[in-house]
Amino acid sequence: MNFGREWEGLDRVPWERYGVGELPGVLRALASSDVDTSQEALEELYGLLLDLGSTVTPATVQAVPWIARLCAAGLRTSALLFFLGSVAASEEEEDIPPGTARASVSAHLPLLLPLLGHHEAEVRQLAVWAVAQCRSPENSWEALAARWEVEEEPSVRRDLLFGCALLDAVSARSLVSTALYVGQPDEVRLAALVVVPDTGLPWTAELTVATVSLLPASDRVGQTPWITDPFPDLVERLVERGRPGEAMEVVTAALRAEGEDRADVRKEAVWGARTLGEHRPEVRLRLLPLLLALVDDPGTAAERLANAWRKDDNVIERELVHLASGDGDVLADRALSVLIAADVPEATSLLARHLSDRPRALAATAVSEARGRIRCVRPLACDPALLEAVRARLVADGVGEEEAGYLLGLLAHWGPQAGTAIPELLAVLPRFPRRVPEVLAGVVARADGHREAVVDALRAAADRPEGGEAAAAALRRLA
Incomplete structure (x- = not known):
């Protein structure tokens, strides 16, 4: 680009006074034909003018005219449109009157509005972002609405919904209603669902069904500066617009999505539950059973969220203890597993009381590390009960290899404190010959009365094909 007469004022701005004396060079580098030089300048621009990605300063306001001209000239247009939109959207202003940054971008709408019709979809998309963030409906609503009528690219139509709803939520209702129709691209329908709360349109059971059908939404919505996680964003907007009941309905429906192929749906549902629980802690008790139902669901992080709520609210911990005290119930087993994983003291006595019907809780006593290669036992106390x-x-009938492994893991962890279990260990040595010898060697240290019997049993086991090596190793340890 030729820095001619319209750029003459660039060097007359007291950039040094603003602490960005190098900015004129950065702006000129943005216009470089060398891609690396231009990209480096773009990164430096953010560091100088948009601190931490959101804080604007007097230098930012002074630089906006030059950046808008670069956009209009077709230089790094997409990236600079995103920059300008971020400046206009910023609520963090330093040493300038409130609204100054947004006004500085709005003053250059005549340069930005023509970019809504740019031949590149990415430029049109980010022009919507920059124009809408100016919050100047009197100057831009008609341009955005007109663009909606002719735009064919789904990503741009999606962002037009966000932009129009931001500028004039009431006027955007007709656009949103159109975008909700089945047959519209997924990303357009998702955007419409997310902005429904902003427009004041009623949230219906049909919209809940539509939302769950479009989950997981993160993969469908595409890349946009407007949102990162569509489902939590929708939940948050419903709550902020005074619709917590509707937020609860859509989160509940997503958490109850069934089928192995819907695991990603339930994962996003947990994200939504986390958002709802942050804004409305009183609903956590109602959501807790649904979260517990998902603790075995791969990747949902339901157990992690339940534990986070437990740490944040002792009411949740008391409810977990109450649920874990139930008789022979899957929900009780899962509640106890959460308590064990969190090292809650009451978990030990509850496990002792219900050991035979708490398989998941027993499994929670073991922790796999290093991708499962190392397994250790949680620090459960050697409680007599x-x-x-x-x-x-x-020694009960029907105990299989996996369950026995967890039981033996506890005894091994307790070591000599579990010396009274030697008779049972000797009894099951023939059933579990590979694991029991090591445990016997660990618990017999202070049980002199049983040492001879243990040694004799291990010597006999060392001569057997299965488990012989483990028995021999245990004998060497005792020797």
């Missing part, structure tokens, strides 16, 4: 329960369960 739990020790007795483990001893009884270890």
Whole structure:
């Protein structure tokens, strides 16, 4: 670009006074034909004028005219439109009157509005962002609405919905209603659903069904500066617009989505539950059973959220303890597993009381690390009641290899404190010959009365094909 007469004033601005004396060089580098030079200048521009990505300063306001001219000249247009929109959207202003940054961008709408019809879809998309963030409907609503009528690119139509709703939510209702029709591209329908709360349109059961049908939304909405996670954003907007009941309905429906192919739906549902719980803590108790139902669902992080709520609110912990005290219930088992994973003291006595019907809670006593190659036991105390329960369960009929592994893991973790379990360990040595020898060697240290019997049993086991090596290793450890 030729920096001619219209750029003469660039060097007359006291950039040094604003602490950005290098800015004229950065702006000129943006116009460079060398891609690397231009990209480096763009990154430096953000560092100088948009601190931490959102804070605007007097230097930012002074630079807006030059950046708008670069946009209009077709130089790094998409990136600079995003920059200008971010400046206009910023609520963090330093050393300038409120609204000054937005006004500086709005003053250059005549340069930005023509870019709504640019031949590149990305430029049109980011022009919508920059124009709408100026919050000047009297100067831009008609241009955005007219663009909606002719725009064919889904990504631009999606962002036009966000932009029009921001400028004039009431006038945007007809656009949003049109965009909700089945047959519209997914990303357009998702945008319409997200902005429904802003427009004041009623939220219906049909919209809840439509929302869940479009989950997972993060993969469908595409790249846009308007939102990052559509579903939590929708939940937040419903709550902020005074519709917590509708937010609860759509989160509940998503959490209850069934089928192995809908695991990603339930994952996003947990994100929505987290958002709803942040804004309305009183609904956490109602959501807790639904979260517990998903603790075995891969990737949902439901257990992590339940534990976060437990740490934040002792009411949740008391409810988990209450649920875990139930008899023979899957929900109780999952509640206890959360308590064990969180090292809640009451978990030990609850596990002792219900050991036989809490398989998931028992499994929660073991922690896999290093991608499952190392397994250790959570620091459960060697409670007398739990020790007795483990001893009884270890020799019970029907205990398989996996369950026995967890029981033996507890005994190994307790070591000599579990010496009273030696009779049970000797009894199950033939059933689990690979694992029991090591545990026997660990618990017999202070049980002199049983040492001879343990050594004899291990010597006999060392001669057997299965588990012989483990028995021999245990004998060497005792020796």
